[in-house]
Amino acid sequence: MVKDITIFTTDTCAYCSNVKTYLKAKGVGYNEINLDQEPEKRAEAHRISGALTVPVTVITRTDDSQEVIVGFNLAKLAPALN
Amino acid sequence: MNESNRHDIVIIGAGPAALTAAIYTTREDIDTLLFEKGVVGGLAAVTDVIDNYPGFSSGVAGLELADSLRKQAERFGAVIELGEVTGLNDEGDYKRLETTVGDIYARAVLIATGCDYNRTGIPGEDKFYARGVHFCATCDGAFYRDKRLVVIGGGNSAIQETIFLTRYASHIDILVRSKIKASNVLVKDLQPFIDQGKVSIHLGITPKEIIGNDNGVNKVIGTDKEGNSREFMTDGVFVFIGLKPNSDFLKNSSVKLDERGFVLTDSNLETSIQGVFAAGDIRSGATMQIASASGEGATAALKIRKYLEGRLHHDRLETRQFEVIS
Secondary structure, three states: OEEEEEEEEOOOOHHHHHHHHHHHHOOOOOEEEEOOOOHHHHHHHHHHHOOOOOOEEEEEEOOOOEEEEEOOOHHHHHHHOO | OOHHHEEEEEEEOOOHHHHHHHHHHHHOOOOEEEEEOOOOOHHHHOOOEEOOOOOOOOOEEHHHHHHHHHHHHHHOOOEEEEOOEEEEEEEOOEEEEEEOOOOEEEEEEEEOOOEEEOOOOOOOOOOOEOOOEEOOHHHHHHHHOOOEEEEEOOOHHHHHHHHHHOOOOOEEEEEEOOOOOOOHHHHHHHHHHHHOOOEEEEEOOEEEEEEEEOOEEEEEEEEOOOOOEEEEEOOEEEEOOOEEEOOHHHOOOOOOEOOOOOEOOOOOOEOOOOOEEEOHHHEOOOOOOHHHHHHHHHHHHHHHHHHHHHHHHHHHHHHHHHHHHO
8 A cells, every 4th residue: 555655856857747647647645856946855866766867756655665666657657556 | 349448539649749639639529549658748848948839939848838738638628548559450440559558449540659869879878877878858957966967969959958958067068970950049049058168069079988887977988080089077968869750569560661660641641551640750751840740730630530520421321221221
């Protein structure tokens, strides 16, 4: 079961919009960290994902295990919501 | 085939050509499903600013244009499904699309899958992908605040995205294999950054390798026209070296492609399969302009409507004939 979802985004990232649109369509809530508004959190996004890119979606389950999905990757995102 | 997986029109893609076609078809209450594997809005959505799309006197952000097109299509009832089409089969009156969410059937299909950015294929490109090598400035530029960058390419995208990246980077080296092919307007927009010393253009440089370590990229090695090795110190590399068609899913279909993989159509934008149309950047001979893609989307929608009217008329005739005989 999903407990919490956080997405790292930027203002100009179209793939970020895709992730948000997909989650909204599935009726799943999320927290957003916009790196243009909070640039000091770029290092956190990099540390979590190992990548210098957005979107980074962090899915935390009720057992506190986490799955990190880099980019708009439906093949990973869709099953991760179950 | 059942009610839920059968549609009048399935549009493969959700870029400007696809969304414009959907605006036209859904506005006439034609059941339309769009199928998109990447980003809604296509390459337009990942472009910083679009200056030459009619109706926007001050230009428009690519993401904003894509979002407006999507909302307009959805206002009339277009449905956008996120997933991938992996095959297209001609089964007569209906075309069967193999997708990641199962088979979908359509009376008519519009291929509007557009293009994606080419890759250089040089060593280091795959190894440092998303860790120092990037293909989307609007997605990844924010990670390079006050850093040095290399942009590879000399076309419109390379220059447009370099201009975007100047808001973050301390300095950008543009490596161009032959000459600048971008429009004069974009080159003029870039000139102030060259004058400020923020951007340097290096002509005749062929990139050979991207070098880095566990912390990311630190330089690009290339050769000049004389074959001399040149090194460019950098924290990241953005690659914009032309476009490749998103047509791999058609390789096993009977849709004819040109030698570069673009879809061949007739003057009605119909492909080698009756009832399957193509519009936008994926079409052989396309001008790779967003305004042209939108125009082709509208044209394709009207041609598809005519095709469907013909099929429906044909179906009614067949039904009537059957009724008379029985």
